[in-house]
Amino acid sequence: MHLARLARLQLDPADIDQYRADLATVLGYFDQLQQVDVEGIEPLAHPADVTNPLAADQVGDVLPVETIIEQAPRVQGSFIAVPKVIQTEGGGGG
Amino acid sequence: MSENAGQLQRIAGEIRTGEDSATHQLDQALSRINEIDPTQACFRELCPEEAKAQAKLVDAAIARGEEVGPLAGVPIAVKDNIATSTGRTSCGSRFLEDYRSPFDATAVQRLVDAGAIIIGKTNCDEFGMGSSSEHCAYAQTRNPWDPSRVPGGSSGGSAAAIAAGMVPAALGSDTGGSVRQPAAFCGTVGLKPTYGRVSRYGLVAFGSSLDQIGPLASTVADAALLLQVMAGPDEHDATCSDVRVQDYLARLEEPVVDLRIGVAERLLDQTEPPLRAVIRQVIDTCAALGAQIVPVSLPHLEYCIATYYIIAMAEASANLARFDGVRYGRRASVTPEESLETMYARSRSEGFGAEVQRRIMLGTYVLSAGYYDAYYKRAQRVRRLIKQDFDRAFTDCHVLLGPTTPSVAFPFGDKPDPLSMYQCDLHTVPANLAGICAISIPAGHTEIDGKTLPIGAQLQGQAFDEPILLRAARMIERALAPTLARTRCPYPSRSADSPSL
Numbered sequence: 001m002h003l004a005r006l007a008r009l010q011l012d013p014a015d016i017d018q019y020r021a022d023l024a025t026v027l028g029y030f031d032q033l034q035q036v037d038v039e040g041i042e043p044l045a046h047p048a049d050v051t052n053p054l055a056a057d058q059v060g061d062v063l064p065v066e067t068i069i070e071q072a073p074r075v076q077g078s079f080i081a082v083p084k085v086i087q088t089e090g091g092g093g094g
Numbered sequence: 095m096s097e098n099a100g101q102l103q104r105i106a107g108e109i110r111t112g113e114d115s116a117t118h119q120l121d122q123a124l125s126r127i128n129e130i131d132p133t134q135a136c137f138r139e140l141c142p143e144e145a146k147a148q149a150k151l152v153d154a155a156i157a158r159g160e161e162v163g164p165l166a167g168v169p170i171a172v173k174d175n176i177a178t179s180t181g182r183t184s185c186g187s188r189f190l191e192d193y194r195s196p197f198d199a200t201a202v203q204r205l206v207d208a209g210a211i212i213i214g215k216t217n218c219d220e221f222g223m224g225s226s227s228e229h230c231a232y233a234q235t236r237n238p239w240d241p242s243r244v245p246g247g248s249s250g251g252s253a254a255a256i257a258a259g260m261v262p263a264a265l266g267s268d269t270g271g272s273v274r275q276p277a278a279f280c281g282t283v284g285l286k287p288t289y290g291r292v293s294r295y296g297l298v299a300f301g302s303s304l305d306q307i308g309p310l311a312s313t314v315a316d317a318a319l320l321l322q323v324m325a326g327p328d329e330h331d332a333t334c335s336d337v338r339v340q341d342y343l344a345r346l347e348e349p350v351v352d353l354r355i356g357v358a359e360r361l362l363d364q365t366e367p368p369l370r371a372v373i374r375q376v377i378d379t380c381a382a383l384g385a386q387i388v389p390v391s392l393p394h395l396e397y398c399i400a401t402y403y404i405i406a407m408a409e410a411s412a413n414l415a416r417f418d419g420v421r422y423g424r425r426a427s428v429t430p431e432e433s434l435e436t437m438y439a440r441s442r443s444e445g446f447g448a449e450v451q452r453r454i455m456l457g458t459y460v461l462s463a464g465y466y467d468a469y470y471k472r473a474q475r476v477r478r479l480i481k482q483d484f485d486r487a488f489t490d491c492h493v494l495l496g497p498t499t500p501s502v503a504f505p506f507g508d509k510p511d512p513l514s515m516y517q518c519d520l521h522t523v524p525a526n527l528a529g530i531c532a533i534s535i536p537a538g539h540t541e542i543d544g545k546t547l548p549i550g551a552q553l554q555g556q557a558f559d560e561p562i563l564l565r566a567a568r569m570i571e572r573a574l575a576p577t578l579a580r581t582r583c584p585y586p587s588r589s590a591d592s593p594s595l
Contacts, residue, residue: 009454041478047530055329070194
């Protein structure tokens with residue numbers, strides 16, 4: 001299912017029909033917004049309608065690397081280990 | 095001690111004067127939890143050792159005659175999607191089954207700095223996505239009023255823990271009603287602060303433009319005290335406002351003079367008869383108190399659920415992208431021939447429940463090329479129209495009054511289809527869309543199948559107008575106290591439970 005790929009999900013083939021049906025129902029419900037007259041109305045991304053506040057470019061109190069990578073499934077030194085990203089032979093990644 | 099002090103002030107007061115101790119309060123809470131939580135399933139995890147150590151420190155400080163904070167010795171439960179340095183933060187998800195946060199959420203830190211004792215984490219719908227707590231990967235929290243019914247969601251564990259007398263206070267999070275709706279279903283007070291009033295640092299993000307951490311408690315005064323401790327700017331959260339934090343307690347007992355209460359009749363028509371009757375009684379009570387009841391129109395109300403869910407799902411799909419199995423959480427095993435992308439997808443689908451996966455896909459869809467304008471952007475424009483509806487309504491009244499929910503707590507399994515579950519949020523999502531403050535307070539009860547079920551009333555106030563919102567809520571709470579006092583949650587309450595109203 002293309003949408004599952006975009007969302008980086010691996011659905012059980014037995015569940016796909018149900019997901020498709022649920023998604024279709026909900027999207028159908030969303031379509032009612034097409035009835036609303038939004039002429040001249042700007043999108044509201046954020047209830048406070050603020051723009052990005054900036055922080056001073058100063059190093060503050062930070063958690064040490066060791067604490068942060070404590071939760072990582074696989075670690076090598078101070079690095080997090082993952083499966084090969086770049087395929088060296090045959091097809092490209094993914 | 096004021097005769098109208100909430101429970102928390104009384105508990106903290108007794109600890110401070112030596113009538114009680116933090117250790118004793120904690121022991122009582124733990125023993126009650128151990129007694130009834132096996133059937134209630136409010137708690138994901140308890141942290142008794144850390145809590146006892148904290149309680150000892152509080153008692154020692156008091157013994158030395160030191161100043162302690164306003165919540166010193168008060169046991170508090172924290173929803174599983176809020177970071178605590180003790181215990182795990184699993185967000186009701188298998189994906190984060192063993193995750194231990196290296197830091198405390200700012201809101202939690204402020205409670206701890208005020209002397210509160212974090213007793214454990216409560217069950218919730220996975221990543222806050224749900225209105226019944228049925229989507230929790232760990233347990234099905236039961237409504238203490240009727241164990242065959244849901245406690246509401248997503249902060250069901252927190253609300254039920256208070257209703258069952260396990261803890262006097264708890265934290266929840268509210269994205270579309272997840273503090274207020276379980277509060278209404280469980281007969282407690284639940285407050286959603288104005289967006290940006292309380293720091294979201296440490297709240298695992300679901301809908302970043304909608305989320306707020308909110309207190310649950312048994313009285314309005316308690317909710318006000320918790321808000322007072324947590325509110326205020328935080329350099330860790332750029333969306334946390336620097337609007338001055340007012341004093342929510344000083345004038346809490348003072349009625350609002352010439353209070354104008356707005357009622358949207360259309361909303362009342364969309365609730366079940368018992369709730370409609372209770373809300374009408376509350377309206378009459380307010381009129382008898384001298385408040386002016388003003389009809390208001392919120393023309394875009396019928397579009398609120400669609401608007402909310404498009405935005406919430408879109409934001410959720412972005413926020414949950416971080417759960418990829420790389421840095422924390424579940425990492426699926428992959429063979430050497432399989433790709434990194436397979437690791438992402440398998441980790442996620444193994445770790446996430448069906449509702450979360452549904453929402454991620456819907457969110458991905460409404461943000462995707464070709465659909466972004468028709469769904470997400472359009473929803474944001476309708477969101478502005480909804481906010482304008484509220485701005486207009488508030489030119490004519492101080493607060494809005496209505497039901498918190500369209501029905502009472504429903505039975506488990508009553509809403510298997512996603513859309514029917516989403517309709518539960520009818521009364522609560524508007525406040526998140528508009529960014530305003532809102533509170534649910536116990537307003538009455540109804541009998542169904544021989545069981546008494548609570549009904550909540552919701553008040554909504556302008557952004558940063560919590561002082562007025564809380565005073566109006568307190569006025570109503572005080573007026574309803576004689577009627578409500580006759581009906582108690584069936585679970586045996588601790589004697590210390592009755593709020594002195």
